[in-house]
Amino acid sequence: MFLLPKSICLAYGERSNSIQIRISDHPVQAPVRRIDLLIPLDKDAIAHVSDRLSKSTIIIGDREKFDTDREVVDVSFSNMAKEIGNIIFANTIAVGLLLGLTEGDIKEGKQFLKNYFTLKKKEEFIPDNIRALEKGFQEATRLVKEKHIDPDKFLHMKKSKEIKDDLLINGAEAIGFGAIAGGCNFISSYPMSPSTGVLVFLSQHAHEFDIISEQAEDEISAVNMAIGAWYAGARAMVTTSGGGLALMTEGISLAGMVESPMVIHLAQRPGPATGLPTRTEQGDLQLALYAGHGEFPRIILAPGQIEEAYEVTQKAFYLADKYQVPVFILTDQYTMDSYYNVKEFSVPEGKIDRFIIKTDADYQRYSLDTDNGITPRGIPNHGEGLVRADSDEHDENGLITEDMEVRIKMMEKRNSKLNDFKKEAFAPNLLGPKDYRVLCVGWGSTYHVIKEALDKLNIPDAALLHFKQVYPVPEESIKYLRKAKQIISIENNYNGQFAQLLEISTGISIETKILKYNGLPFYSDELAEEINHAISEKGGQK
Amino acid sequence: MTKIKQFEIEQVKTAWCPGCGNFMILKALQQALKELSLKPQQVVIVSGIGQAAKTPHYLNVNMFNGLHGRALPPATAIKACNPELTVIAEGGDGDMYGEGGNHFLHTIRRNPNITHLVHNNMVYGLTKGQASPTSEFGFKTPVQTDGVISEPVNPLALAISMGASFVARVFCGDTKKTADIIKKAIQHSGYALVDIFQPCVTFNKVNTFKWFKEHTYDLEDHDSHDRNQALKRAMEKEKLPLGIFYQNEDKNPFEQQLSVHENKKTPFIMRELNRQKLKELLKSKQS
Numbered sequence: 092m093f094l095l096p097k098s099i100c101l102a103y104g105e106r107s108n109s110i111q112i113r114i115s116d117h118p119v120q121a122p123v124r125r126i127d128l129l130i131p132l133d134k135d136a137i138a139h140v141s142d143r144l145s146k147s148t149i150i151i152g153d154r155e156k157f158d159t160d161r162e163v164v165d166v167s168f169s170n171m172a173k174e175i176g177n178i179i180f181a182n183t184i185a186v187g188l189l190l191g192l193t194e195g196d197i198k199e200g201k202q203f204l205k206n207y208f209t210l211k212k213k214e215e216f217i218p219d220n221i222r223a224l225e226k227g228f229q230e231a232t233r234l235v236k237e238k239h240i241d242p243d244k245f246l247h248m249k250k251s252k253e254i255k256d257d258l259l260i261n262g263a264e265a266i267g268f269g270a271i272a273g274g275c276n277f278i279s280s281y282p283m284s285p286s287t288g289v290l291v292f293l294s295q296h297a298h299e300f301d302i303i304s305e306q307a308e309d310e311i312s313a314v315n316m317a318i319g320a321w322y323a324g325a326r327a328m329v330t331t332s333g334g335g336l337a338l339m340t341e342g343i344s345l346a347g348m349v350e351s352p353m354v355i356h357l358a359q360r361p362g363p364a365t366g367l368p369t370r371t372e373q374g375d376l377q378l379a380l381y382a383g384h385g386e387f388p389r390i391i392l393a394p395g396q397i398e399e400a401y402e403v404t405q406k407a408f409y410l411a412d413k414y415q416v417p418v419f420i421l422t423d424q425y426t427m428d429s430y431y432n433v434k435e436f437s438v439p440e441g442k443i444d445r446f447i448i449k450t451d452a453d454y455q456r457y458s459l460d461t462d463n464g465i466t467p468r469g470i471p472n473h474g475e476g477l478v479r480a481d482s483d484e485h486d487e488n489g490l491i492t493e494d495m496e497v498r499i500k501m502m503e504k505r506n507s508k509l510n511d512f513k514k515e516a517f518a519p520n521l522l523g524p525k526d527y528r529v530l531c532v533g534w535g536s537t538y539h540v541i542k543e544a545l546d547k548l549n550i551p552d553a554a555l556l557h558f559k560q561v562y563p564v565p566e567e568s569i570k571y572l573r574k575a576k577q578i579i580s581i582e583n584n585y586n587g588q589f590a591q592l593l594e595i596s597t598g599i600s601i602e603t604k605i606l607k608y609n610g611l612p613f614y615s616d617e618l619a620e621e622i623n624h625a626i627s628e629k630g631g632q633k
Numbered sequence: 634m635t636k637i638k639q640f641e642i643e644q645v646k647t648a649w650c651p652g653c654g655n656f657m658i659l660k661a662l663q664q665a666l667k668e669l670s671l672k673p674q675q676v677v678i679v680s681g682i683g684q685a686a687k688t689p690h691y692l693n694v695n696m697f698n699g700l701h702g703r704a705l706p707p708a709t710a711i712k713a714c715n716p717e718l719t720v721i722a723e724g725g726d727g728d729m730y731g732e733g734g735n736h737f738l739h740t741i742r743r744n745p746n747i748t749h750l751v752h753n754n755m756v757y758g759l760t761k762g763q764a765s766p767t768s769e770f771g772f773k774t775p776v777q778t779d780g781v782i783s784e785p786v787n788p789l790a791l792a793i794s795m796g797a798s799f800v801a802r803v804f805c806g807d808t809k810k811t812a813d814i815i816k817k818a819i820q821h822s823g824y825a826l827v828d829i830f831q832p833c834v835t836f837n838k839v840n841t842f843k844w845f846k847e848h849t850y851d852l853e854d855h856d857s858h859d860r861n862q863a864l865k866r867a868m869e870k871e872k873l874p875l876g877i878f879y880q881n882e883d884k885n886p887f888e889q890q891l892s893v894h895e896n897k898k899t900p901f902i903m904r905e906l907n908r909q910k911l912k913e914l915l916k917s918k919q920s
Contacts, residue, residue, distance in 0.1 A: 256919055257919065259920035268911075268915065271906070271914075274906055277713075277714065277901075297892060297893075298892045299910050300910065301893045302893070307739075308739035309735060311706075311735075312703075312705075312706040312739065315710075316706040316709060317710070318710075319679070319706065319714075320707075320713070322697055322707065323677075323715045324715060324900060349699070435919075438915070439908075443905070443906060471677050471695040471718055472674050472675055474674075475674065476674075477673060477674065477694065477696075478695050479689075479695065482682070489696065491687065
């Protein structure tokens with residue numbers, strides 16, 4: 092960002108192509124329904140957000156463009172942009188205007204533009220963009236001077252030392268950073284919104300970090316390549332969305348059978364089928380849970396914050412390698428495309444433990460001589476042994492077998508591999524009073540929005556239990572759920588898929604559900620109302 | 634000197650019918666590996682599903698027996714992650730040209746330095762006698778009861794037209810020549826397709842050992858560096874030519890073009906995360 096206000100929240104993804112920016116004097120990381128200032132740049136934009144406008148919403152735009160009864164503060168973005176040379180500069184003019192209204196620092200703004208286009212090797216765009224920014228900034232001064240706008244209605248941004256070293260990144264970048272820190276050196280994927288950002292990020296940094304990045308012909312190829320890469324000694328991942336994962340399911344089952352580590356980033360979007368490609372949903376938890384025929388263990392992680400996206404992605408590679416299982420990282424369009432400032436990430440010290448052995452001549456890839464189901468992994472030409480991976484049921488050497496005794500032993504071996512995992516599982520995170528009566532349950536990307544909604548409500552005995560590991564369901568869950576008088580499950584899907592999973596795992600059924608499945612993320616103000624309503628309706632009881 | 638024994642597994646019990654062409658292909662492959670003086674540890678055979686795809690179970694090398702139709706993507710990745718390995722993708726016509734057809738096209742485009750062996754018996758053996766993508770027009774089966782009504786795939790013409798850098802066809806009945814061409818395919822730097830004619834003694838009563846003998850001949854007076862001529866020969870229908878149709882040594886293999894192998898030859902397993910660079914990259918995101 093141009094400036095260093097106390098905090099900024101940028102949430103992308105309204106109905107027309109738009110961006111939501113939230114500015115606050117304290118850290119905010121969730122969107123709100125309320126719109127204070129709207130800058131519509133095309134004629135349909137007002138209609139697209141009309142249900143979120145209030146009497147106090149200020150609209151600034153080309154007045155003649157809009158067929159609306161609402162008051163529009165007239166700023167001719169189109170003409171100003173055309174004067175600079177292209178309608179596209181309307182964007183930068185709007186940013187300059189916003190900067191002016193919030194009394195931001197124009198010098199920092201200009202510096203940002205310089206850095207941004209230099210990094211993209213598009214230096215020729217710098218002068219016109221700076222002119223556009225200045226134009227917008229001056230326009231803000233005019234609006235205030237001519238009293239079209241009361242400047243006190245806006246937060247005035249001041250530099251803050253506290254957040255000077257913060258990183259401003261989005262979820263896709265955090266996953267990418269986590270992958271690099273986790274030792275990822277191979278990604279094969281097929282572009283699919285909203286998961287592509289991770290493929291792009293790792294491709295752009297492939298040279299610096301010795302990463303092979305391959306755009307596969309389809310998701311089937313992508314997942315099979317990644318398993319091949321693990322077999323040859325790489326740390327590989329795929330990134331995809333629901334439809335792509337549907338194609339990968341056979342490959343995930345292959346990873347289960349050949350006991351290959353695998354990291355799958357699944358950025359959810361609303362389905363079924365093509366659904367709403369640029370919107371958000373938490374509708375594919377059960378897809379990740381059941382993807383792949385046959386029975387084999389898996390781990391599903393769902394980061395709730397950008398910091399956690401970095402943390403769990405790193406950990407995903409470690410867990411996949413250690414336990415030789417597929418590990419899913421479940422995010423969504425909202426996580427991928429949202430930016431906010433976070434404290435600096437720490438880079439892991441020490442050698443990355445690869446859990447790979449140098450093989451002896453008598454090496455057996457699936458030796459049953461193990462007490463936790465995990466046979467040390469060898470890779471080809473690393474030692475004297477041969478490494479045989481087989482999708483058929485196989486013997487200890489990895490050779491095809493129909494021996495039922497061997498089948499039983501191999502099933503027990505494979506399905507016991509996560510027995511030791513409990514010790515390093517991610518426990519759910521409890522926020523709020525320990526002696527809660529009402530417990531809101533969330534997972535993945537809803538962390539901040541539920542937290543903010545509860546903060547707003549300030550109910551003394553309501554808490555949030557947030558899961559960043561959704562499967563295996565952490566052991567502590569039952570203890571937390573039992574203690575609550577009323578449990579409210581909050582999910583960005585239709586069926587309350589995590590509530591269903593919790594019920595299967597703990598036997599506790601959750602009756603109160605707040606579900607949103609219109610393709611948009613929760614808003615903290617809207618959610619606060621719904622939680623309040625849910626509590627008063629049931630009186631804080633089951 | 635590497636012995637052929639090195640690539641044999643003692644007392645191996647195969648799933649193949651007596652007289653199956655797969656035995657001859659297995660022999661030829663072992664012979665080729667021996668003649669190349671490779672160590673079993675250096676060789677990875679990647680296969681899919683089908684009777685042909687079981688071949689790596691019956692010889693002493695590293696094996697990645699994956700999913701039906703999906704041998705080529707992992708083979709490409711294995712070679713990319715460790716170019717020191719000799720990587721062979723092996724399977725049948727249904728596996729490679731049917732279920733895995735899309736990967737066939739795109740592997741040719743990538744041109745990884747791998748050898749692609751396709752046992753072509755023009756029928757599905759494992760699933761008991763249905764048509765394959767190379768079954769001839771009119772071929773009757775329990776499923777295609779009125780005979781096949783789709784055109785068969787011409788894998789050679791397809792590969793040549795897409796710019797595959799080595800394209801050959803052999804008949805497994807000639808084990809010596811089969812071994813020789815497999816050897817040349819392995820030595821070739823880049824993607825090498827060897828389509829191997831093979832009778833299915835149980836499910837294909839049309840394209841028998843005798844039929845292949847009568848309907849094939851050895852390519853002679855052929856310039857294998859002339860792509861147009863190669864394509865023309867690949868389109869012949871009456872009698873089917875055998876030999877190396879096309880080769881192009883000037884194409885840079887996929888893995889050689891990857892930046893990860895530009896300056897370093899160290900296998901992936903020996904490489905370490907560049908923490909300093911990661912710290913710098915993180916710093917560049919400071920607002």
